Structures are given as C-alpha cells and as structure tokens.
Amino acid sequence: SLPSRVEIWEVGPRDGLQNETEVVPVEVKVEFLDRLARAGLTTLEATSFVHPKWVPQLADAEELLARLDRRDGVRYPVLVPNERGLDRALAAGVTHVAVFASATETFARRNLNSGLDAQFAMFEPVIARARESGLDVRGYVSMCFGDPWEGAVAPEQVVAVGKRLLDAGCSQLSLGDTIGVATAASVERVLDAFTESGVAIGDLAVHFHDTYGQALANTLAALRKGVTTVDSSAGGLGGCPYAESATGNLATEDLVWLLDGLGIEHGVDFDALVETSAWMATRLGRPSPSRVVRALAG
Numbered sequence: 485s486l487p488s489r490v491e492i493w494e495v496g497p498r499d500g501l502q503n504e505t506e507v508v509p510v511e512v513k514v515e516f517l518d519r520l521a522r523a524g525l526t527t528l529e530a531t532s533f534v535h536p537k538w539v540p541q542l543a544d545a546e547e548l549l550a551r552l553d554r555r556d557g558v559r560y561p562v563l564v565p566n567e568r569g570l571d572r573a574l575a576a577g578v579t580h581v582a583v584f585a586s587a588t589e590t591f592a593r594r595n596l597n598s599g600l601d602a603q604f605a606m607f608e609p610v611i612a613r614a615r616e617s618g619l620d621v622r623g624y625v626s627m628c629f630g631d632p633w634e635g636a637v638a639p640e641q642v643v644a645v646g647k648r649l650l651d652a653g654c655s656q657l658s659l660g661d662t663i664g665v666a667t668a669a670s671v672e673r674v675l676d677a678f679t680e681s682g683v684a685i686g687d688l689a690v691h692f693h694d695t696y697g698q699a700l701a702n703t704l705a706a707l708r709k710g711v712t713t714v715d716s717s718a719g720g721l722g723g724c725p726y727a728e729s730a731t732g733n734l735a736t737e738d739l740v741w742l743l744d745g746l747g748i749e750h751g752v753d754f755d756a757l758v759e760t761s762a763w764m765a766t767r768l769g770r771p772s773p774s775r776v777v778r779a780l781a782g
C-alpha cells in the first residue's frame with residue numbers, strides 16, 4: 485500500500501548548488517529559497533556549514549541565512565560536519581541541522597577526512613550539543629547502495645552506521661544513493677534490513693541521485709515499503725563534489741508528477757515550482773536536467 489501524504493525534503497539549495505562549478509551569487513540563492521517556499525515546499529535544506537575550502541560554493545552560509553526571510557511553517561535545515569560547523573549554525577540561528585555519515589571507509593576519508601569508525605567521534609558531540617540546544621538533527625548515510633571505490637556495500641554495514649546515528653540522537657535517517665546506482669531491488673533490500681533490525685520505517689527518508697535514471701523507480705519502491713519522506717532537488721540540480729559520478733538528485737518536479745499520478749498529497753504548487761526551476765536554469769545558463777521541467781518549460 486502507498487502512503488496518503490509525502491513530505492518532500494527539498495535539497496536543491498544545498499545539494500544542488502554545492503556542485504555548481506560557478507559560485508551562485510547570494511542574492512540568487514535567497515530568491516531561489518523564497519520562490520521554493522512560495523511554491524509550498526516546507527522543508528528547504530538551505531546550505532552547509534562545512535569548511536569553505538572544501539565546498540566554496542556554500543562559503544556564504546552566514547550571509548545567506550542573515551539575508552533570508554525565514555517563513556513561519558517552513559524549516560531550513562543546514563548540514564554541519566563537526567563542532568565548528570555547529571557553532572556557526574547556532575550563531576546563525578538555525579533550528580534544524582543534519583550530520584552526514586558515510587557507509588564506507590573510502591568515502592568517509594574523501595568527504596570528511598575521517599574514517600568509517602572515526603567519523604562518529606566527530607558527529608556524536610555535535611548531535612548531543614545540538615539536541616541540548618533544542619535543535620532537531622537529521623542523519624544522512626551516504627553510499628548506501630554502492631560506492632565508486634569499493635563497489636557494492638553490504639546492507640548490514642549501512643544499518644550499523646544508521647543505527648549509530650539514531651542511537652546518538654538523530655530523529656531521522658536519510659539513506660543516500662550518492663552515485664545513483666541503486667535499483668528498486670537494492671532499495672527494498674536496504675529498507676528491509678533496517679526494519680528487520682527494529683528501525684521504524686517512519687524514521688527513514690530516501691535520497692536518490694538520478695545518475696542511472698533509476699531515481700523515480702527507486703522512489704516508488706520506497707513508497708511501497710511505507711517511506712513518507714523523500715529528498716529531491718528542484719530542477720534536478722545536484723551532486724557531490726567528493727564522489728565520482730555523482731550527478732543530480734531526483735528532480736522535485738518529477739517527484740511531484742509521480743505523486744500527483746498516485747493521488748498522494750504533497751502540498752506543492754506544481755506550476756510555481758516548474759517556473760522556479762526554469763528561472764534557476766536561466767540563472768545557471770543551462771537547461772534543467774529535469775525531464776518534467778524540459779517538457780513544460782524547455
């Protein structure tokens with residue numbers, strides 16, 4: 485059976501823009517976030533408080549949040565890797581943060597300059613202190629379905645990393661297919677591995693990149709398993725600068741089209757969303773990778 489309502493976790497301003505070769509001006513980012521809020525999206529992952537040398541595209545995190553008109557009823561989560569990131573996020577007045585763990589050793593080194601086990605020493609104090617400050621903390625797990633350096637990833641390893649994040653105090657896990665290699669079958673396997681180990685399906689979100697064109701099929705498989713939070717990026721922007729062959733996220737428009745067809749509520753104004761992505765594509769100087777945006781505004 486399918487859920488009656490899905491929460492769309494919009495990651496375009498963060499996952500999308502972190503991978504642009506050109507740095508997008510802060511006023512364009514502010515307008516992008518404003519337009520997305522006006523289109524009815526209620527969770528907007530706004531930016532990251534990571535090292536500015538590692539992700540120069542998001543080095544303006546403080547300025548962005550200072551300029552942003554944060555609306556009632558909209559949450560603006562940000563990524564924080566470590567205590568320095570949390571300090572910066574707290575100073576900017578955020579209420580929702582996300583830590584991002586890796587399911588593999590190689591990606592933990594490349595993305596975090598850490599290790600599969602060592603990464604928890606970085607996250608655990610962040611999660612604890614964020615919770616003490618009254619923040620909500622999401623935990624990402626990257627490379628859940630395959631890793632460009634290590635190949636296939638065992639579901640038990642993904643579950644072990646995810647459970648450590650939940651035990652440390654994360655309220656939700658987002659299972660990342662960072663390089664877009666999952667299929668409906670591997671999605672079912674990983675979700676089953678979590679639920680069989682006692683994790684509630686309601687605590688799991690899915691985060692699909694569309695590299696191999698599987699993101700929508702994977703989403704449908706996850707919805708059928710009872711997942712009700714789906715990450716996507718307006719216009720299909722996105723990727724990860726530290727993972728080979730990570731291209732755009734599942735496009736929010738493609739997701740909304742699917743949800744509408746299935747009669748699942750989402751609260752988004754589809755036309756306003758398409759218009760926003762078409763506007764952003766013009767700012768970026770290239771067509772949107774979203775099939776739906778291209779069909780309607782291309």
Ligand code: HMG
Pocket residue numbers: 499502532533534535536538539563565566568569570572584595596597624625626627659660661662663691693723724725726
């Ligand atoms: P490091 O170089 O090992 O950091 O980087 P360090 O702790 O050794 O500190 C070195 C210097 O950096 C120090 O300054 C720190 O203060 C400073 P110094 O004392 O030398 O002057 N520093 C910072 N400055 C500002 N903000 C900070 C910060 N932290 C340290 N937060 C670190 C370690 C984790 C910081 C680095 O590896 C990093 O920033 N990584 C982030 C990479 C990233 O953002 N990747 C993309 C997001 S993940 C993703 O896209 C996947 C996802 O979408 C899900 C999926 O698709 O699977 C979420």
Ligand code: MG
Pocket residue numbers: 499660662691693723724
């Ligand atoms: Mg991602």
